[in-house]
Amino acid sequence: MLRSDITVAIRDAVMHELAEVGYGRLSIEAVARRAGVGKTAIYRRWSNKLEMVLEIVSDVAGRTVPLPDTGSFAGDLQLIMMIVSRALQHRIASQIIPDLMAEAARNPQIAETLQKALRTHQQAVGEKLVGQAVTRGELPEGTDPDLAVDLILGPLYWRLAVSRTKPDAEYLEKLMAAVTVALRGSAG
Amino acid sequence: MLRSDITVAIRDAVMHELAEVGYGRLSIEAVARRAGVGKTAIYRRWSNKLEMVLEIVSDVAGRTVPLPDTGSFAGDLQLIMMIVSRALQHRIASQIIPDLMAEAARNPQIAETLQKALRTHQQAVGEKLVGQAVTRGELPEGTDPDLAVDLILGPLYWRLAVSRTKPDAEYLEKLMAAVTVALRGSAG
DNA sequence: AAACGGCGGAACGCAACCGTAACGTCCTGG
DNA sequence: CCAGGACGTTACGGTTGCGTTCCGCCGTTT
Missing domain, CATH: 1.10.10.60 (Homeodomain-like)
Structure with a gap:
């Protein structure tokens, strides 16, 4: 109607x-x-x-981003970082997301909705990413998917949403290398 | 008066x-x-x-946190992570900081003030932390201080201010290990 | 003792906003 | 051609907040 x-x-x-x-x-x-x-x-x-x-x-947030499945950990990682940095550089998203994050800290309803919209999905991505990599032997068993997600999203979010400086290609490469090394070496 | x-x-x-x-x-x-x-x-x-x-x-923000100087990279790192996670778990700070971050995205004056209050200081911390570690031979030369800061603060901020889940001691240890490995191994 | 100045309180004109109720318009079916 | 319903628009009273002004109070200075 x-x-x-x-x-x-x-x-x-x-x-x-x-x-x-x-x-x-x-x-x-x-x-x-x-x-x-x-x-x-x-x-x-x-x-x-x-x-x-x-x-x-x-x-809007529910339009799920496809899970990574490029065949290699490096590829998956690159894809995720591309998608996230794209999303966080989007003019509207980059203002709405931190704003709602802040609001969620004082409004349980918003918090719950965001958890559903973001965290659940990201957890799935983390588990799939790490799971695949472990199966392939690219990461040691026992790698913590949550830590992986934090290591990937944290720096990106910090840089894009907090410091608000554009990461160039070189920076992204360094970050990818750092994350890879970190996950490969810290769980053993 | x-x-x-x-x-x-x-x-x-x-x-x-x-x-x-x-x-x-x-x-x-x-x-x-x-x-x-x-x-x-x-x-x-x-x-x-x-x-x-x-x-x-x-x-309030200007009351500078002392620069780390514990004598070892591991010690400095632990100190910084302690301070940051303390700060971000503080009831008032944990609500004000994301809020002002979000507000800074649309108000240049707030953005500039926050840059001065936070970023400048953090940059100094990063440079000192990395510089000392390089001098001691704990990190390879050419390690990017900005990347280091992002790797340290990003995951912590993400977890504490965004996901809002309390990191236990084990998590913090894992994170420290991951960051250490990442910085040690990625700049070569 | 008198002047000064910060203080709380109250009220002002103005603007923005809320949520609702009355209004006019468009479409549909008979 | 008209009745009825669902629609968006307009107008309204009430609230909140801004930034300002004026008042009387009171402790300090001179």
């Missing part, structure tokens, strides 16, 4: 508004203004700000 | 308010209420919200 073009416009407006002012200052009015619709159109679809944002964000 | 006990009360209130609602929803009125002072007392000290927050935060 609800006109889908309007729903799309609202979803779009929420993402952009979220990026510009953050969750804390997100207002329904501003969303409506930007989407070119009335506030009622929004309230007919969601009952409040939190519900609206959570539904929209988890929908 | 300004009563210092009142200034302290305001500073304290700002930090707590910042942790509870974030920068986006921080209101002068709430700060005054919490501090038990009149708004006038605040406006007499700072001319607006941004200036107030920046001054207070950078003051």
Whole structure:
């Protein structure tokens, strides 16, 4: 019944508004203004700000990134780092993600949604990545998948989302080498 | 002339308010209420919200953490990781830091202040840490201090501020080992 | 004793926002 | 051609916050 073009416009407006002012200052009015619709159109679809944002964000985040399976650990690693650094350099994502992370620290509902949207998936990626590599003999048995994920995502996230400096190709190579060596050598 | 006990009360209130609602929803009125002072007392000290927050935060952050100098790379590393994980587990800090990080993405003034407060200092730590280790022969020459910092802070920050799971002693040991191996083996 | 100045408190005009209720419009089916 | 329903838009009262101004209080300085 609800006109889908309007729903799309609202979803779009929420993402952009979220990026510009953050969750804390997100207002329904501003969303409506930007989407070119009335506030009622929004309230007919969601009952409040939190519900609206959570539904929209988890929908976007839920479009699962495919699990890595390039045939070699180095390839998988490179692929993951490419995808993550792409994602974290995306203008909108790079503002929304840290913002919601911060918000999650004080809103359990947001925290839970983000956990579902991000952590669950990343855990799966970590386990698959490490599992495959162990099977192939590229990593020692007993390698901790969680540690692997932290070692891969941590530095990237730190650099891209916190220091906000662009990593060049050389840096990425160094990081890849470091992570590889770290995982190969620390579990034995 | 300004009563210092009142200034302290305001500073304290700002930090707590910042942790509870974030920068986006921080209101002068709430700060005054919490501090038990009149708004006038605040406006007499700072001319607006941004200036107030920046001054207070950078003051707190500016209390420089001492540079590591325990005599061995392993010791320095452990010390740094202890300090950082302590800091990031602090109730107030763990909420304020991600919040301001996110805010910095859209407010250049905040970004600049945080850069000064955090990045400059961390760079110094990284250079000292790596420099000492290289001199001692614990790390190969040409080790990238920036990469080292990213490898150390990234995973810790990711785990503590993003995934929000407490790292146990075992995890920290693994991480230390991984970082050590990574830096030792990847620059050659 | 008198002047000074920071203090809390109250109120101001202004702006933004919330959530709702009344309104007008468009589409559909009879 | 019209009735009915679902829609988006407009208008509204109420709240919150900003930054400012004025007031009376009180401790300090001169």
